[in-house]
Amino acid sequence: MVDRKALPLVIMTGFWGVVGIILPIIVHFLMRGSPNKGIVQLMLMMTAACCYLFWLCAFLFQLNPLIGPQLDSSLIAFIQAEWENTPVKP
């Protein structure tokens, strides 16, 4: 079954790692002479840092939930009927 803990972590870290680390290096070579090189690199790194941190906080917050959602019973019935959710034992 799809691993819900490691896989998203790897994918997102990889993605923002490319944006924040690999791309600036590429830009360094591609935009050698341009006066805007520094700004572009800075923007890429800051975007990657902020967006990754934001996603990471949302992910870690839900990693080990201490409380669950409080739902109305009719809603629970609906969810049980409509959402096909196959459990995965950790």
Place this chain on the structure above:
Amino acid sequence: MTLCQLFLQSEAAYACVSELGELGLVQFRDLNPDVNAFQRKFVNEVRRCDEMERKLRFLEKEIKKDGIPMLDTGDNPDAPVPREMIDLEATFEKLENEMKEVNGNTEALKRNYLELTELKHILRKTQTFFEEAEIHHVQAMHDPSLTEENFGLLGEEQSHRAGQALRLGFVAGVIVREKIPAFERMLWRVCRGNVFLRQAEIDTPLEDPVTGDQVNKSVFIIFFQGEQLKSRVKKICEGFRATLYPCPETPAERREMAIGVMTRIEDLNTVLGQTQDHRHRVLVAAARNIKIWFIKVRKIKAIYYTLNMLNLDVTQKCLIAECWCPVQDLDRIQQALRRGTERSGSSVPSILNRMKTKEVPPTYNRNNKFTQGFQNIIDAYGISTYQEVNPAPWAIISFPFLFAVMFGDFGHGFIMFLVGLYLVTREKQLQAQKINNEIFDMFFGGRYIILLMGFFSMYTGLIYNDIFSKSVKLFDSSWDPHDPQTNLRYTAGTLNGSVSLTLDPNVSFIKGGPYPFGLDPVWALSSNKITALNSFKMKLSVIFGVSQMALGVVLSIVNHRFFNRKLDIYCGFIPQVIFLISIFGYLVCEIFIKWIIFTVKDAPTAPNLLIGLIQMFLFQTEEKNIWYSGQRGFQAFLVVLAGICVPWMWLIKPLYQRHQQKHGQYKYQQVPTGNLLDDSEGEEVVYHSDSERSHYDPEPEEFDFGEAFTHQSIHTIEYCLGCVSHTASYLRLWALSLAHAQLSEVLWNMVMRIALQIDGYGGAFLLAAVFSFWACATVVVLILMEGLSAFLHTLRLHWVEFNSKFYDGQGYKFHPFSFDDLSEYSIED
């Protein structure tokens, strides 16, 4: 940035300044600040330019009145040489005179036309009066008992009444229609009812020659007897500004006059037409060039203004200028000077001489159209001190991102993104339109900011799982309701009735892992959503707050290293960093660790981080907030470490400086000077004790311990208390995000949902109407108002919380002499 002296040959000065204006890289200093504007050297030329501009504005007004389009090719003509100025002056003079003449002629012609038209109407209308009079006169002749008013007896008929030779005089004229009732009343009162007024309206409105307005007028004719009444009637007519016309008495004469008037009217029309054509032709010819002329005149004026700032050399042959130039661009400036000298045909080259000075140069941040917007919002707080680190590049991403944390809704972010996209892709057209609306200018100037804010809001909206207050299920939810007692799904029995059940993560958290991207969609349906998300958003705010403040402190060390302020590094940066990290860095670590380590099985024993922080300071950590061995000791160590940092920041620097001074080694390190780079040329040192700006920092001979100590105390207190209060201030990220989400949800629940619940055709129409209301409310309240609010809060976070860690902001802006913005040289108010 360096201070330079320019030596310009008098003949070449004009051309050189023109070239420098085109280049836009040089800021001239006023070398004659005490001289009155009227005593400056080139005041006559400036006056001539003002005259020319006045004439041009007169022409422009005339062109606009006729509605002729002014051709704007977007051309940028060079400033004309002084010889050309005389030609321009002559041209404008000729045009102005011609226009004045034409206008005068037109006015006279129109007045004539008006008179003739009125006369025509009078002749026509009075014909009816006199005809009626004839009938009555005939009647009266056959019926002498009629004693009503005998109007129409114009004195030419003999009276058949016994003894009465009625000779009625009359006046005919034209008056503005609105005045007729008052006119009648006045006549009645003054003449005691002995005059008779007949009036008829003129159907077509007549054009007033002076104002060009269309006025409704009426023809009147007044009959009276005797000279006294005549003079009274005439006076009243004068008072009411009625124009009187001589009206012949016999019908034959009237007919003749009418024919004469018609011919004259036709002639006049032709002449008027031709005059208008001529005027139109002149204006069209002028309209082709008028924009270019404006630019040329303003450029000339700008050059002469600048020339007024220069000093005349002792030999009277050469003008001296002082200016600030960016060191990088000195080559281009030299080239411009060479071009100017060549253009003016002067043999002597202009010289650029670099000077050493103690004055602080202006700050020049090179921006392109994208970064200019962000630089503006930073500059609004304060221009960076010369050569200190510029916070703007960091703000390019941090500003829209923090905005997005507060605004986080995919739908609203998408709309904002589209608006930004429209403004950016249509830049050129919108700029060419030169819209003068201030509000639009603000939005247009911030178009890249809006674009980025919309983009990041879409991202945070996806993570908050909030699209117009609804959630989407991109992946399977991690929560499936299971009964904790049976470990199976809830049965219909337990779900009977409307009961509120809280899912137990032990059994309902079924995927063994969280929702992969963002918040789980089940939270949007739950009633304890706010409680759960509060914890998330508050921790998020603290994490981002501490990160941005840490970035600020790190930027301060960049400043210290550049200016070689070793003392500030050891007694400023290091204790600041330690203070921040030991307390708030520790808090952030605790947040992350608590998220990772504590599962639902440990839920009863999970520590309360906020209480824990408070108790850490009081050295009274309770048992239930201890979750690792050695915690008490470690926390005590951290608090003591932070405590040491306070006197470190406070006392060491002023004491050390005093020690240095006592041993004669005191170096005043604060002022960044105008020439930090070593240059071999230009050994002149210029002292300007009466410089226009007070950026002259005198080197103090004495080190004032008291002042330094106070200064340092303020900084220390500001920093330490600031750390605590600013961290709390970042909680506004949580507060605004909550407010936005709740507003959005309320709008949906109270507006759209009601309409969606109504069935049938009527429901469809109602839905359409309600949707339009919902959409308007979304745009106005949620996007505009909330957007503005979040923008303001983000601005505050940057200006106060971020900038206070490192920013000095005491500089003044580099304002080069450039032809790009000529509006300051125009005489418009």
